[in-house]
Amino acid sequence: AQSVTQLGSHVSVSEGALVLLRCNYSSSVPPYLFWYVQYPNQGLQLLLKYTSAATLVKGINGFEAEFKKSETSFHLTKPSAHMSDAAEYFCAVSDRLDSNYQLIWGAGTKLIIKP
Amino acid sequence: ETGVTQTPRHLVMGMTNKKSLKCEQHLGHNAMYWYKQSAKKPLELMFVYSLEERVENNSVPSRFSPECPNSSHLFLHLHTLQPEDSALYLCASSQDLASEYNEQFFGPGTRLTVL
Numbered sequence: 001a002q003s004v005t006q007l008g009s010h011v012s013v014s015e016g017a018l019v020l021l022r023c024n025y026s027s028s029v030p031p032y033l034f035w036y037v038q039y040p041n042q043g044l045q046l047l048l049k050y051t052s053a054a055t056l057v058k059g060i061n062g063f064e065a066e067f068k069k070s071e072t073s074f075h076l077t078k079p080s081a082h083m084s085d086a087a088e089y090f091c092a093v094s095d096r097l098d099s100n101y102q103l104i105w106g107a108g109t110k111l112i113i114k115p
Numbered sequence: 116e117t118g119v120t121q122t123p124r125h126l127v128m129g130m131t132n133k134k135s136l137k138c139e140q141h142l143g144h145n146a147m148y149w150y151k152q153s154a155k156k157p158l159e160l161m162f163v164y165s166l167e168e169r170v171e172n173n174s175v176p177s178r179f180s181p182e183c184p185n186s187s188h189l190f191l192h193l194h195t196l197q198p199e200d201s202a203l204y205l206c207a208s209s210q211d212l213a214s215e216y217n218e219q220f221f222g223p224g225t226r227l228t229v230l
Contacts (some may be wrong), residue, residue, distance in 0.1 A: 007186070009155075031215075032215050032216050032217070034218065036221075041224075041226075042208075042223050042224070043119070043205055043207075043221035043222075043223045043224050044205070044219075044221040045221070045224050046218060046220075049216075049218060051216055071226065092160065094215050094217050097171075099212075099213075100163075100165070100170060100171075100212035100213070101212055101213065101214060101215050101217045102160070102163065102171075102212070102217065103219060105157060105158045105215060107156075107157040107158070108157065108158070109171075
């Protein structure tokens with residue numbers, strides 16, 4: 001079974017600084033990977049997804065993620081943080097359980113933006 | 116209405132009460148999910164339905180009882196809950212469970228407080 005590790009339950013950056021949120025997965029076979037964002041008091045919203053078409057994936061709100069097979073990583077980045085980016089971010093991988101596919105979730109990383 | 120809706124958004128109940136959470140998806144999807152999100156814990160998958168049939172029950176206590184009358188509606192019936200059941204309950208849907216690219220769409224959640 002797949003597993004997902006997000007390094008750092010909290011990440012704090014200054015407004016305008018680079019955002020880097022880390023995600024590592026366990027599979028030896030390139031999986032489908034997702035980043036979701038959850039703003040306070042809301043559900044999860046898809047930020048971007050990797051489906052093997054391109055290793056660098058661009059998402060909404062200026063975020064992007066790079067799939068690195070050799071490192072089994074799918075880290076999320078944004079060149080310049082904005083106050084509105086303060087939220088919790090979840091990495092997920094698609095995994096097959098019996099005959100069904102489901103998402104395996106990381107524990108989440110709360111992004112804090114300092115003015 | 117569009118996407119995935121959940122009602123109520125907030126619910127306070129005593130341990131002896133019976134209440135129900137409702138979820139409706141307007142996306143034409145065939146799979147629906149209930150998740151529990153507690154503070155400082157990873158997202159917990161509770162139940163999965165595909166074409167109105169339950170396909171997964173992740174060792175959830177019997178005081179939580181799901182119901183899926185059709186592919187657009189999902190309920191979570193609650194009775195004799197415990198204070199530790201206080202959490203954000205999220206509903207999600209996806210096209211089906213057969214695709215590895217299994218993007219899930221989330222509702223805004225119901226914030227449940229058990230007194």
